[in-house]
Amino acid sequence: MGKIIISTNVTLDGVVQDPDGEEGFERGGWFHQYVGAKDLEDWVARETEEALGVDALLMGRQTSEWFADRMTARNEAEGRVSPEWANRVRSLPKYVVSSTLEDPRWSNVTVLGGDAVKEISELKRKVDGEILVYASYQLVRTLIEQNLADELRLVVFPVVVGTGLRLFDETSDKKPLHLVNTRKIGDGLVFYTYEFVQG
Numbered sequence: 001m002g003k004i005i006i007s008t009n010v011t012l013d014g015v016v017q018d019p020d021g022e023e024g025f026e027r028g029g030w031f032h033q034y035v036g037a038k039d040l041e042d043w044v045a046r047e048t049e050e051a052l053g054v055d056a057l058l059m060g061r062q063t064s065e066w067f068a069d070r071m072t073a074r075n076e077a078e079g080r081v082s083p084e085w086a087n088r089v090r091s092l093p094k095y096v097v098s099s100t101l102e103d104p105r106w107s108n109v110t111v112l113g114g115d116a117v118k119e120i121s122e123l124k125r126k127v128d129g130e131i132l133v134y135a136s137y138q139l140v141r142t143l144i145e146q147n148l149a150d151e152l153r154l155v156v157f158p159v160v161v162g163t164g165l166r167l168f169d170e171t172s173d174k175k176p177l178h179l180v181n182t183r184k185i186g187d188g189l190v191f192y193t194y195e196f197v198q199g
Contacts, residue, residue, distance in 0.1 A: 002127035004058065004120075006140050007050060007153040010167060016137060017165035019157075027161040034159040039186030043155065046185055048085040050153070055129030057089065058120070060136035061098035067134070068105040095123055095131075097139050117146050124148065137165060144168075144175060144196070152177060152194045155185060 010016050011030055021029025035043070059067070071086055094109045097116050104111065112119040120143070123131065133140060133149075143149040168175075177194035185191050 002055070002124040002129060002131045003150045004124060004131045004133060004143060004148055005054070005151040005153060006133045006143065006149050008135065008140075008167065009155045009157060011157050011159050011161050011164075013160045013162065014166040014168065015161045015164035016135075016167050025164060027164055030157055030159050030161055034157055035189065036187055039189050042186040043189060044082050044085070046155075046191060048082055048088070050132065051085050051088040051092070053130065054092065054132040056093045056095060056123075056127050056131045058095045058097070058123070058131050058133045058136075058139070060139040061096060061101045063135040063139075064094065064096045064098075064101070064109070065105060071106060093127075097136075116142060117148070120148055137167065140167065141170070145172060147196070147198055149196050151180075152192075152196065154192045154194075156190045156192065158188045 008016055009019050009031060015027075015030075017023070018025035018028025019031035021032075032040075067089065071090055090107065092108065094104075094106070095112055096104060096109055097112045097120070099113050101111050101113070112123070116139070133143065140149070176197040178197055179192070180195055181191075181193040183191050
């Protein structure tokens, strides 16, 4: 049985929107603005370790396209992505939830174009290991709402942006979680791991 893990970067007030500033959100770009070199170095090491330990990726169409754009030799050469991390992400089986995607722009992609809840439930039965979800916030909300998510990993950045899309903007009910681990990343980031309490 597969285990779905949501992994994301978030501000102290819960905003996940536009971390790199490329979406044009007026308060975006917080990922690089409030961290030092040691923070980024340790963040990259944690991100790489995480990718090496999973068996598949699950994402929405926009996130899939965002990652495909960044998986280039140029970005690796310019140090924008870790080669070890990029190679792992490229090689992993990727499942993209989309009713419109016809021609995925990178390899090892299976499009889940039907009933998302049903197909993801089947994916959990099929994959024996960890299924990692990056970004994909509409999908993440569905996973949480339908009790399909098993674990939540948050890297909290030391900034309050005051407004923007939050991970938990809307839920139909309370969602209890159990703290599994917490650790410092670099000098200013905090990494939390929670398990969703089912039932």
